[in-house]
Amino acid sequence: RGLLGHVADALANLQVVVATVEPDLGHRGQASFVVTKDNPGLRLGKKESKIGIRASQTAEIVLEDCRVPGDQLLGGEEKLQKKIERGRSGKSSGSSGALATFEITRPTVGASALGIAQAAYEWTLEHLAGRSENGKPLLQEQRIQQVLADVATEIEAARLLVWRAAWMGRNGVPMTGGQGSMSKLKGGDVAMWATTALMDLVGPEAQSMDCPLEKWFRDAKIYQIFEGTAEIQRLVVARLQATEYAERLQYAQQVAQDNSSATPAAEKKPAKESAPAAA
Incomplete structure (x- = not known):
């Protein structure tokens, strides 16, 4: 029920x-x-x-x-019973299967958000091309170029995070550093920020329902909410990063200790006798 x-x-x-x-x-x-x-x-x-x-x-x-x-x-039943027994004994159940699953699925959400940002960016480029203000093409205006450059850079940064997480998921590489959550977090934030910035750039026309920017703006918001809110993504990333760092540090200390104990102490060579003085 x-x-x-x-x-x-x-x-x-x-x-x-x-x-x-x-x-x-x-x-x-x-x-x-x-x-x-x-x-x-x-x-x-x-x-x-x-x-x-x-x-x-x-x-x-x-x-x-x-x-x-x-x-x-x-x-299956056997796996569930083992999980329940561990829970009753107070033993740690290890890594969360649900969390690992979310890490694999979140890059697809980030990719979807990225598509919204890319569509809004390309539409704006096409919309501004051929338009001018006071006889000067808008795409040559520095105030326009500054925004477009920032949007393009943020989109590419989000794309690389999505590609990396997708590659890791496809090849069975554990996302122990929260790479899946990073891609979803960045993709969602970029989609919301980019559509807002581009609407500001286009001006009053962008609020019309005849303009696709308003739809992409409405679509973008949910990517900061579902599949784990942006705030939850940050918590997941921070906790996994801290855990991964502690594990790397422990491993490095163990390697240093093993190398130190495996290296024999240098044998001391006897001092050379000085040559007798000439008669």
Whole structure:
């Protein structure tokens, strides 16, 4: 039983639902289940009216006496029981599988935000091309060039973060430094900042619904909110960076200690006897 609010793509054929199976263990007593949309006890609730990404339906999912077969438990019963036993014994459960999954999926969100920023940037370039003010082309105005240069630079910086995180995820490289969250954080912030800056550059025309900038502006905001807010991304990155640094430091100290103990002390060479004085 329960109510899931603000579920993106609520019309999907299946949902992954995290449910509590051992309430006394808190988050350690949770398990993930695959629930199909035709599962008895699952129904759609209120459909949300949003300012942006309106092509994606966001709605509530209501669970009422929703019984899920055991074979739809992600990871299987044996893995869940081991997790519960660790929770009851107080032992650490190690790295979070959910967090690792989010790190892999967040670059795709960053890439989507990046697409909004890129579209807004290219549209603005095309819009300003051929336009002039007091006989001087707008693209030759330094005040215009300053903004366009900043937008282009921020977009490229975000793109490199997204590419790196996507490459790491594709090749199974652990994102122990929060690289996935970095890409989503930067992509979302750049999309929101770029669309705002470009609307300011275009002027009053940009607020018209005939101008695509206003749509990209509305679409951009959600990328600072869903899949973990920008504030949450910063917390994740900071904590993972601190943990990774401590591990690197510990490893470096261990290597230095091993090298020190493995290197034999230099043997002292006997002092040369001085030659006898000439008679």
